[in-house]
Amino acid sequence: MTDDVFFAPITELNARLKKREFSAVELVKAFGERLEKLGPKYNALALPLTKIAQKRAKDVDGDLKRERFRGPLQGIPFGAKDLLSFAGHPTTWGAKPYADQVFDTTATVLDKLDDTGSLLIGKLSMVELAGGGGYRTAAASLTGPGLNPWDVTRWSGGSSSGPGSAVAAGLVPFALGSETSGSIITPAAYCGVTGLRPTYGLVSRHGAMALSWTLDKIGPLCRTAEDCGLVLAAIAGGDSDDPGSAGKSFYYSPQFVRPLNELKIGFAPVDREWADPAIQPALDAAMATLKDIGMQMVEMQLPDYPWGALISTIIGAESASIFEELITSGQVDQLADPSQAEGLKSKLGITATQYLKAMRIRSLVQRSFREVFENIDLIVAPARYEVTPKIDEPLDDDGPDRPHPARPGMTNLIPASNIAGLPGISFPCGFASGLPVGLQLVAPPFRENNLLAVAAEFQKRTDWHKRRPPALT
Amino acid sequence: MKLTRRELVVVAASAAAASTLAQTPPSQPQGERDFAREARDNVQRNGELLAKFGIPMAVEPAFQFKA
Numbered sequence: 001m002t003d004d005v006f007f008a009p010i011t012e013l014n015a016r017l018k019k020r021e022f023s024a025v026e027l028v029k030a031f032g033e034r035l036e037k038l039g040p041k042y043n044a045l046a047l048p049l050t051k052i053a054q055k056r057a058k059d060v061d062g063d064l065k066r067e068r069f070r071g072p073l074q075g076i077p078f079g080a081k082d083l084l085s086f087a088g089h090p091t092t093w094g095a096k097p098y099a100d101q102v103f104d105t106t107a108t109v110l111d112k113l114d115d116t117g118s119l120l121i122g123k124l125s126m127v128e129l130a131g132g133g134g135y136r137t138a139a140a141s142l143t144g145p146g147l148n149p150w151d152v153t154r155w156s157g158g159s160s161s162g163p164g165s166a167v168a169a170g171l172v173p174f175a176l177g178s179e180t181s182g183s184i185i186t187p188a189a190y191c192g193v194t195g196l197r198p199t200y201g202l203v204s205r206h207g208a209m210a211l212s213w214t215l216d217k218i219g220p221l222c223r224t225a226e227d228c229g230l231v232l233a234a235i236a237g238g239d240s241d242d243p244g245s246a247g248k249s250f251y252y253s254p255q256f257v258r259p260l261n262e263l264k265i266g267f268a269p270v271d272r273e274w275a276d277p278a279i280q281p282a283l284d285a286a287m288a289t290l291k292d293i294g295m296q297m298v299e300m301q302l303p304d305y306p307w308g309a310l311i312s313t314i315i316g317a318e319s320a321s322i323f324e325e326l327i328t329s330g331q332v333d334q335l336a337d338p339s340q341a342e343g344l345k346s347k348l349g350i351t352a353t354q355y356l357k358a359m360r361i362r363s364l365v366q367r368s369f370r371e372v373f374e375n376i377d378l379i380v381a382p383a384r385y386e387v388t389p390k391i392d393e394p395l396d397d398d399g400p401d402r403p404h405p406a407r408p409g410m411t412n413l414i415p416a417s418n419i420a421g422l423p424g425i426s427f428p429c430g431f432a433s434g435l436p437v438g439l440q441l442v443a444p445p446f447r448e449n450n451l452l453a454v455a456a457e458f459q460k461r462t463d464w465h466k467r468r469p470p471a472l473t
Numbered sequence: 474m475k476l477t478r479r480e481l482v483v484v485a486a487s488a489a490a491a492s493t494l495a496q497t498p499p500s501q502p503q504g505e506r507d508f509a510r511e512a513r514d515n516v517q518r519n520g521e522l523l524a525k526f527g528i529p530m531a532v533e534p535a536f537q538f539k540a
Contacts, residue, residue, distance in 0.1 A: 134512070214535075306526055309519040316516070339508040346512035350520070357523045359534035366535060 001030040006170035007468055010076050010227045013173055017064060017075040024057040024064065024075035024119065031077040032121045035171040039122065041472055042156065043144040044165040046082035047090060047123035053077060060117045072230045074117035079172040081160050082123040083130060083209035084110055084218070093209045094141045094159075095128035097331040107207025108242070109176060109218050109235045116234045124162025124175055128335050130183060131159040132211045132319040133343030134312075138391040140337035145391040148191060149469035150435050154388045157187030163221045164191035168469055174222040174231055178208060180215045181311050181418040188221055188426040189383035189438025194455065194465060195221040196228040199445045200421030201246030203232070204239035212318040213244060214359075215311075215418055224465055225427060225455035229254065232448060248446060254453035258377075261294030263450065265441075266376040268301055268409035276386040282430025282437040283382055286458075289429075290380065293457050298376050303368035307412040310358050310365070310419055317355035320347035339396075362419055369420045373444040378454065379417075381410035383426035383438030417442045425451040428464035436464070 001022070005013070017024060032050030039045030060075045085091045085103035092098050110120060125143040127135060138145035138155040146161025148154040149169040156165040160177030164187025167175050177184045179197045188195025196219045203218045210216060220231035229252035236250035267287070275283055291297060326332050327344050335341045372379075389395065417424050422442050429439035439458075443450045459465050 134515075306519075306522045309522040312515070312519050313523060316519075339506075339512070342508035342512040343515075345509065346516045349513065349516050354520045354523055356534050357526070357528070360528055360532045361523070361526060362535040363532050364528065 001026075003170065003468065005030065006034060007223065008173070009224045010173055010222070010230055011072055013076055014072045014074060018069070024060040025054055027075060028053045028057040028077050028119050028121060031172060035079065035122050035166065038169060038472055039166060039171055042147040042149060042152065042165040042169060043141070044125050044146065044156070044162040044169070044171065045122055046092060046094070046125045046143055046162060048121070049086070049089070049123065050121050053119040053121045057119055060119065063117065070117045071234070073113065073234055076118045076173050077121045078113065078118055079122045079124040079163060079166050079175040080110060080120060081126050081163050081175070081177045083126060083178055084176060085207040086110060086120065086123065091123070092142055093129055094126035094143065096142055096334040096336065097326060099142060103207070105207060108204035108239050110207070112235050112237070118234070121172065124166050126161055127159035128337070128340065129323065130178065130180060130209065130211045131340065132180070132315060132323070133335070133340035133347070135337045135340040136394050136396045137337050138395065140335070140340055142336070146187070147391065148388055150192060153390055154435065155190065155391050157190035157388060159183040160187045160221065164188060164193060164195075167191065167193045167221045167223065169472070170468070174220055174227055176218060176235070177221050178216060178218050179418065180211045180315060182414040184219050184221060185383050185414055185424055185426045185438070185440055189440070190388035190436065192428045192436030192438075192464070192467065192469070193221050193223060194225050194228055194425065194427040195219065196232060196448065196451070197424045198232060198236065198448060199246070199423045201244050202236050202248060202250060202446065202448075204237070204242040204245055206239055206241035210322050212315045214318065215315060224459055225425065225452045228425065229448075229452045250448060252449070252452070254449055254456060257449050257453040260454060260457055261296075263377040263454070264296045264298050264375065265290060265378045265380050266298050266300035266372070267380045268407070269299060270405045270407050270409040271381055271411070273405045274385050274409055274411050275382050276432075278432040279382065279385070279387060279430075279437045282432055283439070286429035286439045289458055289461055292461065293454070295454070300372070300376065300379070301407065302410055302412055302416055303365070303372065305361060305365055305416070307415045307419070310361055311415040313350055313354055313358040314362070314419070316347035317350040320344065320350065324348070365416070365419050366421075369422065377443070378450060379410065379413065379442040381413045381440050383440035385411065387432050387435040387437065413440065413442060421445060423448045423451060425455050427455045427458065428467070429458070429462070430464055431467070
């Protein structure tokens with residue numbers, strides 16, 4: 001198979017399967033071999049599952065032969081972040097203390113994808129425990145630092161590092177990641193792929209590692225916005241096994257979104273000053289494209305809350321409870337990043353009143369965003385304000401000294417939108433020094449179709465999402 | 474969770490209490506960063522930031538978290 005296959009969107013692969021240009025078995029074999037050969041070079045592969053997928057692919061080929069079409073994901077290989085359980089196989093959560101952990105159940109999202117005929121060919125690497133303790137090095141992972149296909153001396157982002165690298169490098173057509181606060185948006189931006197964080201409760205978390213019960217979301221990383229819509233439609237839906245489930249379904253129907261020139265999109269002009277000068281031209285061009293689409297640009301500021309303290313307290317209190325045994329047993333010291341281990345220990349010191357205060361403020365945050373979305377339909381901001389750092393660069397390094405603007409703009413959009421449970425998407429909007437730059441959109445709850453429609457229109461007008469990283473041999 | 478370098482500076486993680494673990498910090502070779510102390514300080518700072526945030530008594534926590 002050629003690179004055209006490895007970098008093709010889902011719809012194209014499915015069409016070619018139906019035309020019998022290749023079989024599902026052949027497709028799984030080709031992607032599986034590529035994932036097993038190149039995945040370790042990016043530290044992206046946690047567990048190969050190609051042999052199991054090949055057996056399953058024979059059934060899919062039988063269905064295709066009999067024209068039993070089950071939808072656009074039928075016969076499409078994919079990878080899943082290694083925090084999703086797959087019965088009978090190791091699920092390490094990217095962390096040494098859980099290296100031998102095996103569950104006897106499979107995550108709901110993987111069962112749902114199996115029902116569509118898509119084929120799990122590998123578990124993908126991640127930052128240990130999804131970075132819940134706060135990590136300061138890219139190497140905070142059982143599989144080593146996630147390496148970026150655009151420059152392997154740089155980080156793929158976290159905590160869904162493997163899904164970001166694997167999609168960008170054409171090792172899988174799509175992958176499932178998870179986000180508590182930034183873990184889909186960040187690797188999508190750094191790796192130059194399209195990543196969708198669904199509304200809290202839209203996708204079942206059953207079978208996924210819990211980091212924060214009130215913040216965790218599962219979502220896709222793909223080549224295009226359209227692919228994200230197709231995958232989300234397959235994995236969304238109510239689940240009685242997930243106490244946070246909203247009980248809602250999702251139908252990918254961008255055709256029913258209001259005309260894009262009727263949509264108002266909020267932005268903070270000061271974001272340009274916050275951004276690294278190297279990425280400013282890409283951001284300028286991206287904003288110009290949104291204007292060309294006809295979107296009504298509205299200046300705004302994010303509501304003013306202590307975002308960092310809120311997100312750290314909520315994740316900290318919930319993760320300390322979840323990992324209490326790991327922490328008190330001392331096994332937490334087996335984590336690769338000592339700052340993460342110490343971070344988790346310290347979270348045991350968060351008091352009940354502090355957690356409750358954060359959750360009470362969160363009620364106000366939700367109210368504030370409801371007010372924000374009375375006047376606008378979407379918020380736009382840089383997904384990250386700089387390109388990805390070098391893998392040996394401390395992640396708590398404040399970067400080059402530059403004067404910071406007085407107003408924060410949207411610099412807290414990732415924690416803010418996660419605290420409010422809002423959906424978001426990051427898609428490539430340009431390059432700086434050969435590295436991808438991502439643009440982020442955020443919408444009101446359950447308005448994923450708005451995000452996808454705008455991102456898809458952007459991708460009709462640009463080709464950043466079609467660029468391919470340099471080939472590794 | 475991923476915090477930017479900028480956010481990590483802003484984010485003071487929170488609060489209180491020297492837990493049992495905090496009472497017996499591991500010895501730290503000179504010149505190396507004391508991650509335990511930094512983490513506890515962050516928890517402390519976050520608690521202080523939240524404490525300063527005024528909130529009406531009637532506001533309940535977002536436990537029934539529906540987006």
